[in-house]
Amino acid sequence: xxxxxxxxxDSADLAVAPxxxxxxxxxxxxxxxxxxxxxxxxLASASEGTSTLVVSTDPAHSxxxxxxxxxxxxxxxxxxxxxLYAVEIDPxxxxxxxxxxxxxxxxxxxxxxxxxxxxxxxxxxxxMPGADEAAAxxxxxxxxxxxxxxxxxxxxxxxxxxxxxxxxxxxxxxxMGRMMKLRTRFSGMMEGVKGMxxxxxxxxxxxxxxxxxxxxxxxxxxxxxxDPSRTDFRIVMxxxxxxxxxxxxxxxxxxxxxxxxxxxxxxxxxxxLADVTDAPEDAFVSANVESCEFCKRRWGxxxxxxxxxQDLFRGNAVARVPLFADEVRGxxxxxxxxxxxx
Numbered sequence: 001x002x003x004x005x006x007x008x009x010d011s012a013d014l015a016v017a018p019x020x021x022x023x024x025x026x027x028x029x030x031x032x033x034x035x036x037x038x039x040x041x042x043l044a045s046a047s048e049g050t051s052t053l054v055v056s057t058d059p060a061h062s063x064x065x066x067x068x069x070x071x072x073x074x075x076x077x078x079x080x081x082x083x084l085y086a087v088e089i090d091p092x093x094x095x096x097x098x099x100x101x102x103x104x105x106x107x108x109x110x111x112x113x114x115x116x117x118x119x120x121x122x123x124x125x126x127x128m129p130g131a132d133e134a135a136a137x138x139x140x141x142x143x144x145x146x147x148x149x150x151x152x153x154x155x156x157x158x159x160x161x162x163x164x165x166x167x168x169x170x171x172x173x174x175x176m177g178r179m180m181k182l183r184t185r186f187s188g189m190m191e192g193v194k195g196m197x198x199x200x201x202x203x204x205x206x207x208x209x210x211x212x213x214x215x216x217x218x219x220x221x222x223x224x225x226x227d228p229s230r231t232d233f234r235i236v237m238x239x240x241x242x243x244x245x246x247x248x249x250x251x252x253x254x255x256x257x258x259x260x261x262x263x264x265x266x267x268x269x270x271x272x273l274a275d276v277t278d279a280p281e282d283a284f285v286s287a288n289v290e291s292c293e294f295c296k297r298r299w300g301x302x303x304x305x306x307x308x309x310q311d312l313f314r315g316n317a318v319a320r321v322p323l324f325a326d327e328v329r330g331x332x333x334x335x336x337x338x339x340x341x342x
Contacts, residue, residue, distance in 0.1 A: 021232040021262075023144065023224060025154040027254075028236035029246045033267040033321070034058070036328045036337060037236055038155035039066040043331065044338035045151050046084035053085040053149040055140065058157045061088045068330050075143060085149065089139055141217045144224065225259045232262035237309065239269055239302035244309050251313075264313045265341065266306065268323040270299050276320045277339040284336075285325040 024041055026034040035058065042054035053075055056063040063086060064071040069078055073090040077083070144152055225231055233254060237247040251261050269276075270287045287295040310318075321340045328337060 021230060022150070023152050023154070023231040025156060025225075025231065025233045026236055026265075027156045027233060027250060029243065029250075030060075032236045032238050032243060033265075033328075034236045035060075035062045035066050035155045036334070037234065037265055037267070037321075037341065038153050039063060040328075040334040040337040040341060042084060042086070042153045043082075043334050044342070045153065046079065046082040049083070050150045051083040051085070051148060052151045052153060053087065053143060053146070054153045054155065055086075055143055056088045056155040057140065058155055059091065063088055063155060066329055066334070075146070075148075087143070141221055144221065145217065225257075228260045228262055231259075233259055234263040234265055235261055236265045236267055238267050239305040239309070241301075241305050241308065244305050244312065247309075248312050261316060263317045263319060264309070265319045265321065266309060267321045269306070269320045270295065270302055270323050271320070273322050273336070273340075276322060277336070277342075284322075287323065 024038075026038045026041075028034055035056065038054055038056070042052050045052040054063065055075075056071070061071070067078065067086065071078065071086045071088045073088060073093045075085050075087040078086050140154070143149070225233070235247045235250055237243040247264070254261055270289065272286045273284050287299070289295045289299040319341050321337055324333070326333070328334065
């Protein structure tokens, strides 16, 4: 197979991803292989003895297929030999458990007019990026705080959903700031009302403690996502022009939130396994770009995309995963992918 005709980048020019990040998030457009990368990373991490939770926030829920075992809607250990845990967040289950975000009666009923959008009749919950996504964020906060796990690997939903999830902390931060101002503004009035009608002195702060705690957790999440020593946000793409530019937009949007991208994973590259890992390749078939006209044309498309990606993502650590003839499922294939990511 011919060599990739792109400029060789000196290793000194590449950013160094954290060697053992506490949190690894895979993002990118749908269908590029995020679930595969998350599953492989989680298995490799657990195999090193690190208690690892793999979380899927993607409604498609292909994590079960990738691991070839049923993944529950609450974190459970899925391997006896290694400390590997997994969970597929179910939107309906998440809404039932969501507390201040949850289904049922709107906890903000009656104050919409005092919040952004409320004066034109739009309800507060209608302003949310999505109730199911809000609930998923709350569960993710819970899992990140869980002492059982030394590392959390997140298979995020496709790009648009991921950005809406990442937008939520800012929205909630703004919401709670307004609520705190309202509480201060009306505290004097409420004291008078309670004095007149014999109200409970603690009624004013009912429910506010939960919001204060949530605000603290959101701030911790913000700090974690913005700390490259603790979190590696990895963009997954395929070597095609549209995927390259979609990934560029995702990185730019992440930067707006102050979230650095540590690693870029280029998946399904038509190259020999020997070019990217020491894993044995005797059982894997590589595309023949010399005699197969279709393979040759696809290889040309990929070369152009790889050159674009190298230019756009200069400064990021880059990992390449070959295009496999077989679907990546089960432990054997996942370990090969993990060796490519390493």
